[in-house]
Structure formats: C-alpha cells, structure tokens
Amino acid sequence: MTETSIERRSGVALWRQIADQIRQGIGAGLGDETGRLPTEVALAERFGVNRHTVRTAIQALVQEGVLRSEQGRGTFVVRQPRLSYPIGSRTRFSAGLEGQARDLRGKLLDHAYEDASAPVAEALELVVGAPVLRLETMSEADGRPISRARSYFDAQRFPGFERHFVRTGSITMAYRHFNVGDYFRRSTTISARHADSADLEILKLSPGAIVLVALGFNVDQSGRPIQFSETRFSADRVELQVGGAGFTV
Numbered sequence: 001m002t003e004t005s006i007e008r009r010s011g012v013a014l015w016r017q018i019a020d021q022i023r024q025g026i027g028a029g030l031g032d033e034t035g036r037l038p039t040e041v042a043l044a045e046r047f048g049v050n051r052h053t054v055r056t057a058i059q060a061l062v063q064e065g066v067l068r069s070e071q072g073r074g075t076f077v078v079r080q081p082r083l084s085y086p087i088g089s090r091t092r093f094s095a096g097l098e099g100q101a102r103d104l105r106g107k108l109l110d111h112a113y114e115d116a117s118a119p120v121a122e123a124l125e126l127v128v129g130a131p132v133l134r135l136e137t138m139s140e141a142d143g144r145p146i147s148r149a150r151s152y153f154d155a156q157r158f159p160g161f162e163r164h165f166v167r168t169g170s171i172t173m174a175y176r177h178f179n180v181g182d183y184f185r186r187s188t189t190i191s192a193r194h195a196d197s198a199d200l201e202i203l204k205l206s207p208g209a210i211v212l213v214a215l216g217f218n219v220d221q222s223g224r225p226i227q228f229s230e231t232r233f234s235a236d237r238v239e240l241q242v243g244g245a246g247f248t249v
Helices: 014-027 040-047 051-064 118-124 161-168 171-176 197-202
Strands: 067-070 074-077 083-087 104-115 131-141 144-154 183-194 210-220 225-234 238-242
Touching (some): 014 040, 118 144, 131 161, 210 238, 225 238
Antiparallel strands (some): 131 144, 144 225, 183 210, 210 225
C-alpha cells in the first residue's frame, strides 16, 4: 500500500480510494500486533493527502464495522472473522451458517407481483409476461446484515409465498407449504462489484465497499425451476465457499 496507488484524476473520491486501500491493507496485515493502524498523520503522508481526507476514509470504515476508534488510543482493526457461507447443490441460509452465529434471521423488505421479463422468464422456464412474484429480502447474523437478495418465483405455482416467508423467516420453510420438501441449486455465478446505493443502505456499508454477487437458479426434485435470485453479500463479513459442478466465477 503506497501513495502511488492513489489516482487523483480517476473520478473516484480520494477518501474512497484510501478507504479501499486501508481495507486491502488490513487483509495484508496492516496495523501492529494489537490491530492499531498507523496514525492519521502517518497515513496522510503515505498517501500524500491531508489528514481530513484520511479521517473521512477512517470514519467510513468505522461506520461499516471494519475499524473502531478509541479516544486517546487510536484506530484499531475490528478482529471479527468473516462468516463462511457454503454454496453447493443444497444451499440453505440457516444450515450454511449453523454454529457460526447464534441468531439468524431473514426479513422481507418488499414484494410485488409483476410480469416476467425475458431473463426471468428464461430462468423459470415461463413465457415472457407470465405472472411472477418478486421478493426483496435481507439476512442477518447476530443482528448484522450480511446479505440482501432479489428472488423471483412462479406466481401461479406459489401464490402468497411472501406470507409464508414472513411467517417463517425462511425460504425453505415457505416452500414446504407448497409441498416442496427439498430443492437443489442448479447453477451459481459469482462476481464482485462495488456496493450500490441500496447495498449501502440495507447492508449498512460505506461507499467503496465490495459486495459478492451470487446469481443462482434453484430447481425442485423433478428438476423444474422454482427460484431465480441475485444475492449480494458484504465481502467484509462473508466469504463464499463454492463446491460441486455448475458453479462459475
């Protein structure tokens, strides 16, 4: 991590670039044995900026939970290990994080019945314009938001699915009302992106944060598509473990 990695004419705010560099430096062992970062003065010299710019970057990472500031002592790395979330042929939120968090919750943020777009219709093997249910959900582990998802379901096969999700807080449990006792992940595609405005608000991230985006297709036991979803994970809080065939990055 050096000052030459900061680009003044890139169109990206200097404080955001510095926040990204600090975030990367943490993974490379930035900080002393107690996790304390170099002083604001030292970081300002390293990046060739003023202390206010460094302070803004640090405040953003404190808000995100990556750093903590202690009056009179300095700024420290929050030593909280990432949750390990397995993505395989039977991906399940609660089962995947079992033993890593005490309290796991799924929350419904929004839902709507709408006409299937071409990509959604293709994923669910429906005709374009067929009625589908869109669910906007957020998952928490011990009170920390770790992911948000947009999922689509065949509205004719799963009418009122949102009510069963609200009642149970679980996609898996909601499926059982419709006699889907088991289901499988047909494929997953994973990419990394900067958080968008909705990620910042829902996942409580700071600008410049990275999210891992998993595009997934689920099928029932007969191989019939039942869910098409895009799930966005906070990369600072979750690492994805991918296994099995049908998964691409």
